[in-house]
Amino acid sequence: MDKEPMMPEVPDELEEAPLAYENSEFLNSPDGRLLRIMAEYQEPMARFRRERIQDTVVFFGSARFRALDVASSELELLANTGSAQPAPEHEQPARPGEIESGEASRWKLKLAEAAVEMAQYYEDARRLAGMVAAWSQTLPGRRHRFVVTSGGGPGIMEAANRGAYEAGCKTIGLNIRLPFEQHPNPYITPELNFDFHYFFMRKYWFAYLAKALVVFPGGFGTLDEMSKALVVFPGGFGTLDEMFELLTLAQTKKLAKKITVVIYGSEYWKHVINLELLSEKGAIALSDLELFQFADAPEDAFRILKDGLTENHLESDYEREQQRLEREMIPVEPAPSAQEMLGPDISKTR
Numbered sequence: 001m002d003k004e005p006m007m008p009e010v011p012d013e014l015e016e017a018p019l020a021y022e023n024s025e026f027l028n029s030p031d032g033r034l035l036r037i038m039a040e041y042q043e044p045m046a047r048f049r050r051e052r053i054q055d056t057v058v059f060f061g062s063a064r065f066r067a068l069d070v071a072s073s074e075l076e077l078l079a080n081t082g083s084a085q086p087a088p089e090h091e092q093p094a095r096p097g098e099i100e101s102g103e104a105s106r107w108k109l110k111l112a113e114a115a116v117e118m119a120q121y122y123e124d125a126r127r128l129a130g131m132v133a134a135w136s137q138t139l140p141g142r143r144h145r146f147v148v149t150s151g152g153g154p155g156i157m158e159a160a161n162r163g164a165y166e167a168g169c170k171t172i173g174l175n176i177r178l179p180f181e182q183h184p185n186p187y188i189t190p191e192l193n194f195d196f197h198y199f200f201m202r203k204y205w206f207a208y209l210a211k212a213l214v215v216f217p218g219g220f221g222t223l224d225e226m227s228k229a230l231v232v233f234p235g236g237f238g239t240l241d242e243m244f245e246l247l248t249l250a251q252t253k254k255l256a257k258k259i260t261v262v263i264y265g266s267e268y269w270k271h272v273i274n275l276e277l278l279s280e281k282g283a284i285a286l287s288d289l290e291l292f293q294f295a296d297a298p299e300d301a302f303r304i305l306k307d308g309l310t311e312n313h314l315e316s317d318y319e320r321e322q323q324r325l326e327r328e329m330i331p332v333e334p335a336p337s338a339q340e341m342l343g344p345d346i347s348k349t350r
Contacts (some may be wrong), residue, residue, distance in 0.1 A: 001148055004072075008045070018116050036197060036198070037198060037201065040196055040197065040198055040201035040202075041201060041204070042318075044194055044205055046337075047191065047192065047194075048192075048209070048250050048334050050191075050335045050336075050337070051144070051170065051191055051192060051334055051335075052142065052143045052144055052334065052335060053143070053144050053147055053172070053192070053209065054141075054144060054145055054209075055145060055146060055147070055209050055210070055211045055313070056109050056146065056147045056148070056149040056172060056207065056209040056211065057132050057146045057147070057148055057149065057211065057212040057213075057214065057305065057309075058149045058150070058206055058210045058212070058213050058214070059125060059129060059148065059149070059156060059157065059159075059160035059214045059216065060150075060151070060156070060213070060214070060215045060216065060243060061121065061125060061155060061156025061157065061159075061214070061216030061217060061264075061310075062118060062121075062155045062217055063151070063153045063154050063155035063156065063157055063329075065158060072288050075318075089139055090109060105152045117134070118155075121156065121159075121216050121217060121264070121265060122155065122156060122158075122159040123159070123314035124216075124297070124298050125156050125159035125160050125163065125214075125216055126159040126160070126162050126166075127163060127297040127298040128160075128163065128214065128264075128301050128302055129148045129159065129160040129161070129162070129163030129164050129167075129171075130163035130164065130166055130167045131163075131298060131299075131302045132146060132148055132164070132302065133147075133148050133163065133164035133167035133168075133169035133171070134164075134167045134169075135302075135306060136169065137167070137168075137169060139314070143239070144170055146162065146165035146211060146212070146309060147164075147169070147170055147171065147172055147192075147209075147345065148160050148163065148169070148171045148172070149171070149172040149173075149174065149206070149210070150171075150172070150173055150174070151173070151174055151175065151176070151177075151197075151202075152173030152174055152175030152184045152185065152188060152193065152194070153173075153175060153183075154185055155183070156216045156217075156271075157173070157185060157188060158185035160214075161173055161185055161187035161188050162185070162187040163323070164187070165187040165188075165189075170189045170192060171187065171188060171189050171192065172189070172192040172194070173185065173188035173190065173193050173194065173208060174194050174196065174202050175193070175194060175195045175196065176195070176196050176197075176199060176202050177195055177196065177197050202304070203245060206246070207245075207246060207249060207255070210246070210259060211259060211260070211309055211312070211313055212259060212260040212261070212262070212305050212308060212309055213246055213259060213260070213262070214262045214264060214305070215243045215261070215262070215263045215264060215269075215292075216264045216265060217264075217265050217268045217269070217272075243263075245262065246259070246261070247291055247292065251256060251284070251288055251291060257312070257313075258308075258312040258313075259312075260304065260305055260308030260309060260312065261291055261292035261293070262292070262293055262294075262295050262301045262304050262305060263292050263293070263295070264294075264295050264296070264301055265296065265303045266294040266296055267296075269294070273287060276289070276334040309322065
């Protein structure tokens with residue numbers, strides 16, 4: 001007699017499959033890259049609109065030095081750009097006790113001198129950002145103009161956000177997710193605190209809203225961002241990288257606007273890069289040297305910024321008409337979301 005075929009066992013009940021937009025494995029995979037890129041465009045756009053940010057003044061500069069506050073007698077060098085960890089002891093500037101006792105090496109003494117210099121740049125950036133923010137508050141219109149923006153980290157970035165914060169203004173931090181511990185500085189307006197995965201999307205938002213750039217001493221990133229037309233303070237790789245990216249966009253007419261570029265700390269920058277030599281050798285046009293101006297005091301930098309922003313973005317007939325429309329049509333409170341605007345006309349969605 002033939003045996004009856006064995007029936008397969010009833011499988012266990014399945015768990016619910018995750019919704020596509022809640023599937024972190026998919027979103028973080030190569031297949032989800034397009035969605036991640038789109039999110040880093042659309043989510044900041046929605047926040048900028050809600051907070052009524054019209055344009056920005058971007059500050060670039062070194063992130064490795066902490067501020068020298070009144071209560072502090074020592075300076076500390078951070079491990080890397082944006083890092084929350086200090087550099088190794090042998091890379092730290094000489095402490096006051098080491099200097100007094102003569103125990104400091106020549107290298108640590110040189111770092112100590114540089115640390116004092118960088119601390120002064122911090123204070124200059126803080127003061128300049130406060131001047132820009134206070135002036136922007138006097139401008140007509142209900143959108144926020146020339147909002148002080150930084151990379152969101154420590155050092156010069158913190159100084160810029162701090163100056164605007166102390167002036168009672170909104171201030172933006174465009175941070176980047178790095179493989180080592182780092183965090184946004186505390187002076188960023190919470191609603192305008194961003195964290196990016198992709199450098200190119202972060203740089204897009206630096207360039208898209210910027211009407212002026214201030215470049216303080218910095219490294220590779222500062223140079224790159226300086227090319228995008230901001231205020232550039234001393235810095236390292238990142239500063240250089242960002243500075244030259246914006247300058248390239250301005251030089252090649254890829255920006256649909258005029259942008260004012262201030263390079264802060266002429267002695268520092270002329271030692272780091274010889275821009276005049278590029279022109280003398282024919283690598284850039286003589287007129288390209290007019291894309292930026294040097295400044296060595298916050299008052300001088302502010303005058304350059306104010307004159308450039310006023311001439312290029314505040315005095316045109318179009319700008320005056322836009323300001324009139326804003327006064328008549330734009331409410332003071334933050335812009336509503338799509339759900340808030342449509343209200344009972346559509347069902348609430350999640």
